Amino acid sequence: MGKLYIGVDLGGTNIVAGVVNEAGEILCKKSVKTDLPQPEYVIEGKICNLCKELCAENGYKLGEDITSIGIGTPGNVNSETGVVGFNVNFGYIDWHLKEKVMEQIPGVEVYIENDANSAVIAEVIAGCAKGCEHAVILTLGTGVGAGVIVDGKVLDGYNQSAAEIGHMVISAGGRQCNCGRKGCFERYSSATALIQDTKEAMLANPDSKLWNVCPDIGRVNAKTVFDANELGDETAKQVIDKYIEYLACGIINVVNIFQPEVVCLGGGVSNQKEGLINPIKEYLDNEDYARHLMKRVTLKIATFRNDAGVIGAALLGVYNA
């Protein structure tokens, strides 16, 4: 048996913990409701009890079979000190999470990391960018989350808040973003944006097959438009073409800036796999500043899907080893 690691995905709704091996496979997992709002010590207790119960129920000894716990959480995290600077869901400021968990579970190394950073770490340790010194993950979900590896290390910047690629403006003066800017990448390329585009197209085109796929406009999701496109619907095709044009624009920006070996796409929209990647590759072949070089970026679908949070957090133990 190779080394084993616990990963904790600390979300606003659920806290999920899993035992993960070096290949990024989950051997067992367990979850508990976060049940916010709560003071810090309650959440610390939930995390620690969850890890202890997970091990007890599955016959692992903490500190022997498992020597590290990784925790992935939104917000800006100082991974060296293990302090969560600010986490908007929880409302805590300067939360000394690493220290608190180590107090309750002695003999185990604890790593804290931003969840988008954990996701890219998972991909370079055991996923589609395995072994890459330069890689980027873009997670197309509610927003566009991003994690970047430069020279084998997470890009976190001077203040542990770097890699907000979703808030890179690609269309100056364009769609209003929650962050205060206009024209941010995520306002065009998130699953949320795609759903919004789909709904607008439905309202403007009462004859579209989008209505056959999803008669209740309130239930449109990121898959709706791809399903209607399969039926040969022209409106759906136009929505997808426009969506991919913007997505490609942002991805090519990322490529021109980082020239990574791999860009991984995660999140709900990336379930479309080749249907998403192939047209973006065409844009890349025309616009990548390094398109004439032999060594070029490869675009891939992220390996780790629904459990990426737990796996990424667990593999912090490998990344930091």
Added chain:
Amino acid sequence: MGKLYIGVDLGGTNIVAGVVNEAGEILCKKSVKTDLPQPEYVIEGKICNLCKELCAENGYKLGEDITSIGIGTPGNVNSETGVVGFNVNFGYIDWHLKEKVMEQIPGVEVYIENDANSAVIAEVIAGCAKGCEHAVILTLGTGVGAGVIVDGKVLDGYNQSAAEIGHMVISAGGRQCNCGRKGCFERYSSATALIQDTKEAMLANPDSKLWNVCPDIGRVNAKTVFDANELGDETAKQVIDKYIEYLACGIINVVNIFQPEVVCLGGGVSNQKEGLINPIKEYLDNEDYARHLMKRVTLKIATFRNDAGVIGAALLGVYNA
């Protein structure tokens, strides 16, 4: 006397070499015409003779007083192997420049680096970003050149072609760029773009004081519009406001992506100093994703100006030490 370094700025028109101290001060310099086209060995000979003559004429012994030669050049450079992959001005492919110079000048360490990367190295070694582990330089000239330091190291990516921030699209579908994309940052924020904007405003506004500042439209430069603004010209003000809006957009993208400690602005337009920086700071205070944090980016004018090429190349000897 502290350590001394030779820096060579290898341009398409001139080759300039200087002896530089650790503070980035040029003690003496000498230049020669590049006189292209030339085969590789002629340029190699010119570089080596220039360094030898510079030392002989100024009483420095190569290999004793001076133990390193740094060379900055456009194009994609593998700084580890010292091979220039492709340099469009010279037309060479896979030019083993480091090896050739070391053959002709034994006993001296030779470093080759892309010139935009040398510029940011100069700033973090001895300039306005001294000591920073995370810094970006944007050079507003013919295009927008960029060099990035992440965790104390130059960002060069998987293929030594990263940091093409000038070719980040900020206005999708916008102005056509030479690179093939539409809406690139440098098409709005280079000195070239500002000159173009100024000329267009002059043609559209025959009564503008821009004409008093520069009666010959063919002689408009990046300073013209700022001079007319000083005279209270409304057209000039509009050109500057729009220019700064786009420049701020690109800079905030850079900040959201890298969260560096310092962003340095270089190139001709940056001669405007506070006139340029202060309005950009206002945008930053409204749009920087990390604007609520204590640790935030500082925007500065690059320390090294006309001689940045020579100084940056020389300080490769400090950076690589």
